[in-house]
Amino acid sequence: MTRRHVDFGNLHNFRDLGGYRTRDGRTVRWGRLYRADSLGKLAGPGAEADRERFAALGVRTVIDLRYPWEIEAKGRVPEAEGLAYHNCSIEHRPYDQAEIDPGLDPWRYLADRFAEVAEDGTAELREALEVIADGDAPQVFHCASGKDRTGLLAALVLALLGVDEDTIAADFALTELATARLVADWHAAHPGRELRWPSYGRAPEEVIRLFLADLTAVHGSVHGYATARLGVDEQLLDRLRKRLLAD
Numbered sequence: 001m002t003r004r005h006v007d008f009g010n011l012h013n014f015r016d017l018g019g020y021r022t023r024d025g026r027t028v029r030w031g032r033l034y035r036a037d038s039l040g041k042l043a044g045p046g047a048e049a050d051r052e053r054f055a056a057l058g059v060r061t062v063i064d065l066r067y068p069w070e071i072e073a074k075g076r077v078p079e080a081e082g083l084a085y086h087n088c089s090i091e092h093r094p095y096d097q098a099e100i101d102p103g104l105d106p107w108r109y110l111a112d113r114f115a116e117v118a119e120d121g122t123a124e125l126r127e128a129l130e131v132i133a134d135g136d137a138p139q140v141f142h143c144a145s146g147k148d149r150t151g152l153l154a155a156l157v158l159a160l161l162g163v164d165e166d167t168i169a170a171d172f173a174l175t176e177l178a179t180a181r182l183v184a185d186w187h188a189a190h191p192g193r194e195l196r197w198p199s200y201g202r203a204p205e206e207v208i209r210l211f212l213a214d215l216t217a218v219h220g221s222v223h224g225y226a227t228a229r230l231g232v233d234e235q236l237l238d239r240l241r242k243r244l245l246a247d
Contacts, residue, residue, distance in 0.1 A: 004174075006034070006053070010041040010050050012178040012185070013036060013037040014035075015034065015174060017034065017035060018033070020158060020161075020163045021163070022163055023164060028244055028245060029245065031057070031058075032139070033244060035140065035141060035142065035154050037150075037182075038142060038144050040075035042077055043078050055080070057138055058137060060083060060139070061083075061085075061086070061131060062086070063142070064087045064088070065089065065091075066143050067094065070144060074144070086131050088127050088128045089121075090117050090149055090153070091120070098190070098197055099196055110148065110207045111214065113148070114208075122229050125153065126232060128153055129232060129240065132240065133240040141154075146175065147175045147182070147203050148203075151175065155208050156222060156226070158171065159223075160226060160237060160240060161240065165212060169209050172207070173203055175201075179202055179203070183195070
């Protein structure tokens with residue numbers, strides 16, 4: 001395990017959001033907030049070592065960003081004493097990334113899907129921020145691949161903490177290290193099916209930069225979006241900073 005990347009057998013994209021510097025010189029605390037791909041992979045036979053590694057992190061809150069039907073089909077984090085579970089399904093317009101038209105601009109297409117989530121999922125995004133701000137132990141949020149919905153929430157949290165866009169974009173792009181394994185998992189789950197979209201599993205910086213630029217163009221800043229659309233107030237932001245930032 002490196003400090004940022006937590007190594008698991010079945011999980012491919014589990015990372016610590018700690019260590020990033022803010023514009024005012026503070027640092028995101030290590031070991032407080034993680035981002036991940038589906039924790040449903042911790043269930044079932046063969047995942048005992050992964051479950052032990054997860055338990056060792058001391059996580060007490062899981063925020064699952066997937067649709068309820070995804071959870072029904074793929075499972076959720078195994079129940080454990082003292083582990084709180086929240087399903088905040090932030091995406092409201094499902095689409096199949098494997099079937100995206102290869103002729104489209106892939107990064108513009110994904111940024112537009114992110115914009116839909118930011119518009120449709122306001123209640124769920126606010127709930128996720130409230131859960132994070134009110135936590136008193138390590139937490140993790142995740143979707144299926146830990147890429148898009150997870151990447152969007154990570155970007156919002158880091159921006160609201162005062163982390164700069166270059167750092168946010170670099171964090172988003174770390175998912176590229178997991179792309180090959182995400183593609184392999186897709187093929188294993190869909191034998192005989194064609195993966196039409198050649199950019200499946202990719203997460204270049206351009207996607208999140210386009211999304212943040214669009215959000216800023218409409219709302220002036222991520223802070224403006226959070227206050228105007230999510231209804232986030234300064235008290236919530238203060239709790240978020242107090243919990244996640246070190247001097």
